[in-house]
Amino acid sequence: MSTGLSNGVSKLQPGMVLLLCLIFLMALTLIGLSAASDTILQNKLASNLQEAERAKQSALLTLSSAEQWLLALDGAPPENCTAPCDGLHLYVAGDLPVRPESENFSWWLEHGHEAGINPLTGERFATISRDSVNLPVWIIEVVKTTPPMAEGNPDLQIWYRILARGSGWTDGAVSVMESTVVRSWPAVEDTEPPDPDAQLSCSRQGLPAKCGRYAWRELR
Numbered sequence: 351m352s353t354g355l356s357n358g359v360s361k362l363q364p365g366m367v368l369l370l371c372l373i374f375l376m377a378l379t380l381i382g383l384s385a386a387s388d389t390i391l392q393n394k395l396a397s398n399l400q401e402a403e404r405a406k407q408s409a410l411l412t413l414s415s416a417e418q419w420l421l422a423l424d425g426a427p428p429e430n431c432t433a434p435c436d437g438l439h440l441y442v443a444g445d446l447p448v449r450p451e452s453e454n455f456s457w458w459l460e461h462g463h464e465a466g467i468n469p470l471t472g473e474r475f476a477t478i479s480r481d482s483v484n485l486p487v488w489i490i491e492v493v494k495t496t497p498p499m500a501e502g503n504p505d506l507q508i509w510y511r512i513l514a515r516g517s518g519w520t521d522g523a524v525s526v527m528e529s530t531v532v533r534s535w536p537a538v539e540d541t542e543p544p545d546p547d548a549q550l551s552c553s554r555q556g557l558p559a560k561c562g563r564y565a566w567r568e569l570r
Contacts (some may be wrong), residue, residue, distance in 0.1 A: 401523035406568070408479040408486050408516025409525040412465040415476055416488040416512050417531050417563060419468065427508060427535040428470075430492060438469045441491035443511075450513055451526035451570040455484045458515050462489035465514070482517045489513040493530065505534040509564070529566035 465486040466476035494509040
């Protein structure tokens with residue numbers, strides 16, 4: 351009697367071993383697929399972060415380039431000009447949309463200027479980004495004007511708002527930065543004729559004037 355039971359159990363063992371092996375292999379397969387899925391997801395997240403950082407750096411460089419160009423101008427302040435403009439597109443407060451960071455690249459290119467190119471002469475003075483899907487672009491508008499002697503400053507002071515757009519290698523990686531730049535300009539009588547040896551009003555010592563970047567923030 352006992353011999354018959356032993357023979358029955360021994361006949362069932364190969365089938366049980368095969369079933370257990372199949373279950374074990376299935377579990378390993380599921381673990382491998384899960385690990386591969388996590389790796390793919392992590393690679394995508396890392397790639398997206400890298401693209402976002404590339405777009406941010408492009409926008410920051412564009413913003414800094416536009417600020418330096420504005421602060422380096424001499425002579426009389428540029429006049430407001432929207433479209434069509436042969437040179438600088440300089441807007442006044444209220445002309446631009448409430449959320450320019452939501453506008454597409456075509457709108458930016460139409461209303462702004464490519465970074466690293468002097469909008470008044472068309473000459474390139476810097477290369478901002480070579481590895482982006484779209485050109486880096488900046489837009490400028492006049493926010494506030496303080497006439498000479500209004501606050502103890504003998505020069506004209508103008509607050510500018512500069513918007514800079516940068517992108518990565520894909521259309522989805524876009525960053526938009528905004529800064530407020532304060533710039534002093536010599537009074538009209540001081541610019542006719544201009545003195546090539548005189549310091550820019552922005553860099554004069556002892557004047558009660560703000561100059562340079564006053565504030566900045568990331569819009570997108």
